[in-house]
Structure formats: C-alpha cells, structure tokens
Amino acid sequence: MSKGTIDIRGWGAVTTLGWSAWESAKNLLSGNVRPADFCTSSHLTNRDLKAFEVSYTGNPLKKSWAMLDSALTEAFSRAGLTASEIAESCLLVGTTGGLFIRNEYEFTEIVRQNPGKESPPIACRNRGPGEVADAIAQKYGIGGLIMTFSMACVSSSHALVVAAQLLHQKKIRRAIVVGFEPLLNLTLQGFASLLLYDQEQCRPFCANRSGMQLGEAAAAVILEENGSSKKSKAAYRFAGGYLFNDNNSLTSAGVDGEMAKNVIGQTLTAAQISPAEIMAIKAHGTGTRDNDLSEGRGLVKVFGDNLPPVVSLKGAIGHTLGAAGAVETALWISCLEEGMLPRSFGFTQIDPELGFAPSQVNIPALAGAYLCTFFGFGGTCTSYIIIKNL
Amino acid sequence: MNNKNKLISSMPVIAASYLGPALTPNLDGAWDEAQLPLNPDDLVQKIMGQPMRRAGRFIKMVCCGALVCLKSVPAADLKEKKIGIFLATGLGNVDEILPFITQVFKHEGGFPSPNQFANSVSNAAAFFLARISEIKGVVLTISQEELSFESALWLAQSYLESGEIDLALVGGCDVFTPTVADYRERMDLRPDNHRSMSMGEGSSWLLLGNTNGKKIGNILSVELDHNSKTRQQLSSNENILSECEKIADHLIGKHDKQKIILPGFRLIDMDHSFFKDKGWKVEDYLPHCGIHPTATAYGLARALLSGPSAFFVHCNYHAAGRRALVAAEST
Numbered sequence: 001m002s003k004g005t006i007d008i009r010g011w012g013a014v015t016t017l018g019w020s021a022w023e024s025a026k027n028l029l030s031g032n033v034r035p036a037d038f039c040t041s042s043h044l045t046n047r048d049l050k051a052f053e054v055s056y057t058g059n060p061l062k063k064s065w066a067m068l069d070s071a072l073t074e075a076f077s078r079a080g081l082t083a084s085e086i087a088e089s090c091l092l093v094g095t096t097g098g099l100f101i102r103n104e105y106e107f108t109e110i111v112r113q114n115p116g117k118e119s120p121p122i123a124c125r126n127r128g129p130g131e132v133a134d135a136i137a138q139k140y141g142i143g144g145l146i147m148t149f150s151m152a153c154v155s156s157s158h159a160l161v162v163a164a165q166l167l168h169q170k171k172i173r174r175a176i177v178v179g180f181e182p183l184l185n186l187t188l189q190g191f192a193s194l195l196l197y198d199q200e201q202c203r204p205f206c207a208n209r210s211g212m213q214l215g216e217a218a219a220a221v222i223l224e225e226n227g228s229s230k231k232s233k234a235a236y237r238f239a240g241g242y243l244f245n246d247n248n249s250l251t252s253a254g255v256d257g258e259m260a261k262n263v264i265g266q267t268l269t270a271a272q273i274s275p276a277e278i279m280a281i282k283a284h285g286t287g288t289r290d291n292d293l294s295e296g297r298g299l300v301k302v303f304g305d306n307l308p309p310v311v312s313l314k315g316a317i318g319h320t321l322g323a324a325g326a327v328e329t330a331l332w333i334s335c336l337e338e339g340m341l342p343r344s345f346g347f348t349q350i351d352p353e354l355g356f357a358p359s360q361v362n363i364p365a366l367a368g369a370y371l372c373t374f375f376g377f378g379g380t381c382t383s384y385i386i387i388k389n390l
Numbered sequence: 391m392n393n394k395n396k397l398i399s400s401m402p403v404i405a406a407s408y409l410g411p412a413l414t415p416n417l418d419g420a421w422d423e424a425q426l427p428l429n430p431d432d433l434v435q436k437i438m439g440q441p442m443r444r445a446g447r448f449i450k451m452v453c454c455g456a457l458v459c460l461k462s463v464p465a466a467d468l469k470e471k472k473i474g475i476f477l478a479t480g481l482g483n484v485d486e487i488l489p490f491i492t493q494v495f496k497h498e499g500g501f502p503s504p505n506q507f508a509n510s511v512s513n514a515a516a517f518f519l520a521r522i523s524e525i526k527g528v529v530l531t532i533s534q535e536e537l538s539f540e541s542a543l544w545l546a547q548s549y550l551e552s553g554e555i556d557l558a559l560v561g562g563c564d565v566f567t568p569t570v571a572d573y574r575e576r577m578d579l580r581p582d583n584h585r586s587m588s589m590g591e592g593s594s595w596l597l598l599g600n601t602n603g604k605k606i607g608n609i610l611s612v613e614l615d616h617n618s619k620t621r622q623q624l625s626s627n628e629n630i631l632s633e634c635e636k637i638a639d640h641l642i643g644k645h646d647k648q649k650i651i652l653p654g655f656r657l658i659d660m661d662h663s664f665f666k667d668k669g670w671k672v673e674d675y676l677p678h679c680g681i682h683p684t685a686t687a688y689g690l691a692r693a694l695l696s697g698p699s700a701f702f703v704h705c706n707y708h709a710a711g712r713r714a715l716v717a718a719e720s721t
Contacts, residue, residue: 045495096512100487107495122495124488124567125575128481129512130534134710143616146712147541150482150512150533158530162545171548186487189494190507245475245529247521250508377508378517380529 005271005387006164006223007234009174010079012071013219013330015317016052019067020074021219024317025334028342029362033316035201036213039183042112043105049188050199052215052318061105064182067218068136071330072178075220076140083141089174089222090144091133092163094156096322098129098148101182132180145172150322153284153376154243155179157325160221161241161382167225175223179326183216187321194251196288202319204285204312204344205292205358207351212286215318219326236333237387239369240271246379253294253375260298260381264373267383268302271369278308278385279368280341282332284375285312285358286319287346291375296354299373308371309359315346325374325382332372336365336388401547401598402605403718404467404557407459408594408691409451410679411566415458416695418678423588426566427485430454437461438522444505445518448483452515452563453522455593459691460523460559467603474528474555476546477516478538478562480683481576482531485567486510515563528555535577537614537706538562539687540714543596544612550599561595562684577683578709583621585658590680594687596694607694610641611717618711625659631668634703637717647701647719652689654706654714655681673702686716694720 017024017033027033036050043060056063076086107122129150137146145166149159156179163175191197191212198211223238244263246253253259268275284295299307313328320327335341344358367390374382411426412419413433421428430450434442437454445453456475460468487510493502508514513531520529528549532542539562546558566589567573573589598609623629630651638649649670653660662672675689686704693702697720704716 103491119495122488122492123572124484124491125572128533128535128576130480130536130538133534138710143618145541145544145614145616146534147532147545148534148538149530151516151531152511152513155512162530165552165554166548169548169552185494186491186510189502190490190504190510193502193504193507195504244527245517245520247517247524247526250514250517376513377511378513378529379520380513 005226006167006238007226008221008236008238008333009224009234010075010222011220011330011333012074012078013217013327014054014067014070015217015327015331016054016215017317019070021330021334024331025338028316029335029338029340033345036318041183043101043108044183045108045185046188049192049197051183051188051213053183054216059105060101060182064099064101068180071218071220072136072140075222079222087141087143089142089176090172091137091142091146091176092159093133093148093178094159094322094325095129095132095180096150096152096155097181097184097187099131100184100186104185136178142176151376151380152378153321153324154374154380154382155322157374157382158243160325160329161243161384163223164238164241167223170225177221177223177326179323180218181216181321181323183214188214198287201346202287202315203346204287204314205296205351205354206347207349209287209289209292212288212319215320217317217320217323217327219323219330221326221329235389237389239385239387240267241384242266242270243382248379250378252290253379253381255290255293257294257297257301260295261301263381263383264298264302264371267385271385273369273385275303276306277369278371279366280309280311280370282328282370282372283310283312284373285314287314293353295373295375300355307356309341309363310356311341311344311359315344329372333386339365341365399551401550401609402600403596403598403607403609403694404601404603404605405459405462405597406595406606406691406694407455407462408592408688409455409458410592410688411590423570423680446483446486446509448485448563448565449509449515449518451565451593452477453519455563456519456523456559456561456595459595459597463597464603467601471556472527473525473557473559474546474549475516475520475525476530476532476542476558476560478532478542478684480535480538480564482512482533483510483515485565488567535683536708537714539684540612540614540716543609543716544614546598547612557597557599559595559597561593562687563593564591564682564684566591583709584655584681585676587676588680589682591682592679592685592688594691596691605721607718607720609716609718611637613715615713619713620711624707624711624713625657627659627661627664630705631665633715634670637703637715638701641717642701647699650693650700650702652693652702652704654704655685656707657705690716690718694718696720
C-alpha cells in the first residue's frame with residue numbers, strides 16, 4: 001500500500017480512439033467512438049469475434065512497436081524528461097500477452113506463404129512478457145530497475161501501485177510504468193471459450209450485458225516522488241494505491257461486493273480521503289456479469305445513496321487486459337486535462353441487481369479526487385486515487 | 391547517476407526448499423534431459439495429499455515447491471502472519487499456453503479448452519498457491535526471462551521493510567517444455583553467452599522475514615546493477631572475484647566463514663582453481679537442476695540448506711549485460 005502521494009509527471013497512450021492519450025480523450029469526449037468490429041490484422045484467424053483494433057498499415061509486430069513508441073514518446077514529452085533522466089528511471093511493465101504476437105504472426109505468415117501445405121505446429125519462440133521491457137530499456141537507454149508483472153487484467157495497475165510504493169520508500173527516484181496488450185488469437189479465443197465474450201457490444205453495468213470485448217492498447221505513466229522534480233508542480237498526483245489478492249475464486253471477485261468494498265475502503269483510508277470527497281469513479285466495468293456485480297455492489301456498499309458518477313471506459317476502447325491500468329489511467333488524466341469526464345459507453349438499461357446507471361453524459365472534471373478500480377483473473381484487484389490539483 | 395538497486399537490510403531466511411528436474415524435494419536426484427519432463431503427479435499426491443487433476447505442470451510445480459518450504463515451518467510460526475507471495479518465472483506456464491494455442495490454430499478457432507485457457511493465464515499458478523496455502527493480500531507474479539528471482543527478492547525485501555507483510559514467500563519456477571531447441575531459443579541461449587549444459591527446470595522457494603522461531607540463514611544483499619557491460623567484463627574471473635570480495639568485506643568483514651561462489655548459467659569461464667587460490671570455493675549447482683531461467687532460486691535454496699555456516703555470493707548476468715549479485719549466509 002502506498003501511503004503518501006506521488007506526482008504523475010507524464011503519460012501517453014495509444015488506443016483505438018487515437019495514437020495519443022490526448023487524441024483518444026478528444027475523440028472520447030466528442031463521442032467519436034467506433035464500436036468494436038471484426039478484426040482485420042493478418043495474424044488474427046477468427047473473423048467472428050469483434051474487438052477494438054488499432055488501425056495500422058503494416059504487419060502486427062511493427063504495429064506493436066509503433067504503439068509502444070508512440071505512448072512512450074508522448075509520456076516523455078509531457079514529463080519533459082531529458083535523456084539522462086530517462087536513463088536513471090526504473091521501468092515497470094504490466095502485460096499478459098507481451099510479444100506473444102510474434103509467435104502468432106510468424107506462424108500465420110508461414111501458413112499464408114505455403115498454401116495447400118499442411119500447417120506446421122506453432123512454435124513458441126518469443127521469450128515471454130519480459131521481452132517488452134528489455135526492448136524498451138534497450139531502445140531508450142533506461143538503466144534503472146526493470147521489472148515485469150504478468151498478472152492478467154491488473155498487470156499494469158499493480159505495477160503502478162508497486163511503483164508508488166517503491167517511490168514512497170525512496171527505493172527508486174522515478175518510475176516509467178508501461179502497459180501493453182496486443183490483440184491475440186490466444187486471448188480472443190480464450191475468453192470466447194470461457195463464454196465471457198459479447199459478440200455485439202460491451203455493456204458495462206447494463207442489465208443487457210453479456211460479456212467483455214477485447215481491445216488493444218499501449219500506455220506509459222511516469223511517476224515521481226512528490227515534490228522531487230525541479231520543474232513546475234505536478235498537476236496530478238497518485239494516492240492510496242492498494243493491491244490485494246483474494247483466494248476464493250480464479251475467475252470471480254465475489255458477487256456480494258465485499259472484496260471490492262474492502263479494497264476501496266483501504267484505498268480511501270490510505271489516501272486519507274472520505275467517500276464524500278470522491279468526484280467520480282473510473283470503474284473497471286468489464287461488462288461481464290460477475291465483475292459488474294462484484295464491483296457495482298462494492299461501490300454501492302461504500303458510497304450508498306451518494307454514489308459519484310461511475311464511468312467504465314471499456315465500452316469505448318474495450319478491455320485491454322494487462323494494459324488496462326496504465327491505459328485507462330493515461331486516458332482518464334487526459335480527460336481531466338481537457339476539463340471533462342466522458343460518459344460511459346454501451347449502457348441502455350439499469351440492472352436491478354445494481355440499482356445505478358453509469359454516467360451517461362460528459363461532466364465537468366473539477367479539481368479533486370478520482371477513484372480508479374481494477375479487478376482481474378486470479379482474485380486480484382487494485383485501486384488508487386488520482387488527484388487533480390487546483 | 392546510480393544505476394544500482396541494492397538491498398540494504400538483510401532478510402532472515404526461515405525456510406527453504408528446492409525442487410529440480412528429478413522431482414525429489416531438497417535432494418540432488420539423478421535426471422536426464424532426454425527423459426524430461428517427468429510426470430509430477432506422484433509428487434503432487436505425496437506433498438499435497440490429493441491430485442491436482444485440472445492443473446497444468448507449471449502450476450503443480452509451483453505449488454509443490456512452495457508447500458515443501460512452508461511445511462518445513464511449524465504452523466504456529468505462521469499463525470496470524472501476513473505472508474506475501476512473490477512468484478518469479480522466466481517463461482511461465484508455456485506448458486498450458488502451447489497446447490491451447492495449437493488447438494486454436496488447429497481448429498481455426500473451434501474448440502480450445504476453457505480450463506486450459508484459465509490455467510494458462512499468467513498468475514493462475516500464484517492464485518492456486520495462495521489458495522492452498524490460505525494466503526491473501528500481496529501476491530505478485532514477476533514474469534521476465536532473466537533475473538526474475540533476483541528482482542522478486544529485491545521487491546520482497548521492500549515489502550518486508552514497509553511493514554505491509556510479515557513474511558515473504560519468494561520462489562522461482564520454470565518448467566521444461568519440448569523441444570530443447572525451442573527452450574534454448576526462448577531463453578536467448580547462444581553459444582557465446584551461456585554454459586554448455588543440459589536444460590532443466592525447477593521450483594525453489596525461500597520463506598523470509600522475522601519470526602521468533604529458528605532461521606536457517608540470511609539473505610544479506612541483492613544487488614542489481616543495470617549498467618550494461620560486455621560479456622567479457624561480466625565473465626572475467628578477476629572482476630567476479632573483485633565484486634565478491636567487495637561484498638564479503640562489507641557484509642562479513644573478517645568473520646571466519648567459508649566463502650562460496652554460486653555461478654549462474656551465463657558465467658562461462660569460471661576457473662575454480664583461480665578462486666580457490668583466493669580463498670573462495672566455487673559450488674556448481676547447475677548440474678543438479680540444469681539451465682532454466684530461475685535456476686538462481688535452486689542454487690540459493692540448496693546452498694542455504696547445505697548445512698555448515700558459510701557465506702555465499704550468487705553471480706549471474708542478463709544477456710543484455712546487466713549483473714545481479716545475491717549474497718547470503720547459512721547459520
């Protein structure tokens with residue numbers, strides 16, 4: 001648990017809404033949101049599953065690097081980091097698929113180039129999730145601690161909390177936290193096999209929801225110890241970071257909402273912020289029954305009748321799995337920067353089991369505290385608060 | 391600019407366990423690369439008292455290795471302790487991912503197993519371990535091809551120091567997956583960057599932190615040096631000796647302990663007689679576990695359980711040229 005506040009110096013993101021966090025926020029706030037569609041990328045073999053796919057002309061491996069480069073360049077630029085400041089930074093990456101896309105791309109290319117021949121067995125030559133961090137460190141000359149968390153949907157949100165903890169303990173000076181997730185056959189087919197995939201639309205907290213839709217994204221968030229920068233005061237701070245792992249169910253956080261309530265409670269306590277001070281909630285909101293019930297009921301238990309506006313970004317950009325923490329944080333802050341919070345896409349009808357509707361209109365984003373929650377496979381959850389300074 | 395992340399305070403080691411390719415806990419059993427992977431089901435039955443029918447091999451190995459470690463501690467010593475799990479892995483559950491993705495492509499998205507997908511998710515093993523050991527709270531999976539165990543140790547120390555946890559269960563696990571050639575490629579093993587040795591696997595664990603009970607040793611220092619160096623610099627016997635001497639001088643001074651170097655799989659030019667002349671023994675643990683990404687865990691756990699009071703430095707480096715040194719002592 002990170003008890004102090006940490007400065008957010010920079011952020012950047014590539015989503016289906018744009019090749020920067022700024023562009024993504026602009027499109028999100030203006031309602032310029034494309035629904036998930038059938039995928040066109042050459043490595044994706046199943047054309048029946050709709051997903052949020054980043055537009056790109058070129059092979060999917062090059063796209064992965066272009067997404068990472070774009071997100072990092074935007075974050076470095078916004079933070080105003082010099083080459084030597086980047087070099088002394090630590091790098092924490094959260095991803096599940098990593099560069100597994102390389103295996104899928106190489107395999108499908110072999111099949112494509114050998115029509116009529118029997119397909120070879122797919123080889124798994126990529127090194128693993130850590131390959132992303134190694135490549136980023138090498139390209140940008142990052143010389144500090146390098147660590148990769150691969151923890152399903154909370155990979156990069158956990159990385160943010162760990163980074164905040166290490167900064168608070170003065171173990172590191174600056175953290176570059178990266179989230180990255182490409183669309184993969186592995187994950188598309190995996191969630192479809194679990195019957196958690198909505199073929200039509202991702203509808204978080206909606207009575208008509210029937211599952212998630214995946215999206216691809218890359219993002220970077222740069223954290224520093226509060227007040228350590230010689231530059232101007234940071235406009236945004238990170239507080240109350242809390243991570244927790246339950247052991248009751250591999251796939252559910254418990255639909256009674258108790259775990260979500262406890263996790264949010266720990267965050268509020270650590271940040272010394274009362275529920276009444278929360279301006280809005282960036283919920284995990286996957287659109288799956290179990291997640292929405294556990295999270296929604298938890299929120300109601302914490303906030304009661306005074307529930308602040310709740311927004312899920314997944315109806316607009318999809319579930320970006322391990323990247324979700326960094327991606328949704330970067331996109332949320334860019335919305336704060338624009339002075340408006342987006343509406344929650346994909347909602348039509350209140351679920352009587354929850355009794356609330358997520359925010360359906362853009363609302364002003366004033367200075368104050370914003371709660372972020374993430375829940376994942378394996379009983380994992382993360383929550384933290386982003387503070388917009390006056 | 392300081393590109394070193396160094397653990398400052400030592401961590402008591404309450405218990406340790408090591409499990410290698412022979413699947414015999416805390417013993418250097420005979421094994422052969424050509425016969426791998428061995429079936430772990432008998433081991434699962436013996437350690438857990440029941441089968442894990444739906445779990446894959448990686449999950450079974452994680453759980454068995456960690457439980458051997460936990461069960462060696464009196465239950466009273468663990469009662470009401472906040473225990474954090476730090477699972478380090480280089481390649482994770484490839485044994486589940488490969489058959490799943492093969493099925494996806496084979497049937498063009500037809501009928502891959504949902505159970506196999508669930509088990510292939512990167513933190514499924516840590517979940518199962520948390521469940522069987524009834525641990526909640528801080529459970530982290532550090533998944534990177536190299537130095538993941540060293541990173542996990544460093545992170546565990548930070549959490550112990552913060553007071554958020556009382557004890558840290560830190561382990562490294564990787565499993566052998568055919569083919570040997572693919573396994574080597576995934577680990578970025580090229581002729582000039584690793585020792586010529588069989589590939590292996592392991593699940594080895596340390597329980598760290600303060601209890602009123604006995605301890606078997608201490609992790610004294612974890613040093614992750616991120617300044618890239620050449621393979622020649624990193625493998626130089628003189629340089630290794632110099633680094634180890636510096637650490638020994640700082641940590642144990644003139645204490646009369648046997649000094650032992652544990653060389654990782656990237657160190658290819660270790661001259662045992664050179665070190666012996668300088669007062670250091672080279673303890674080569676790799677023949678007992680083979681090359682795998684988290685072999686450091688095996689080497690350290692084995693050394694800590696080896697008996698007489700000794701001072702160890704485990705040395706290895708990342709293929710990209712970053713060095714990791716872990717110093718420990720058995721008591």
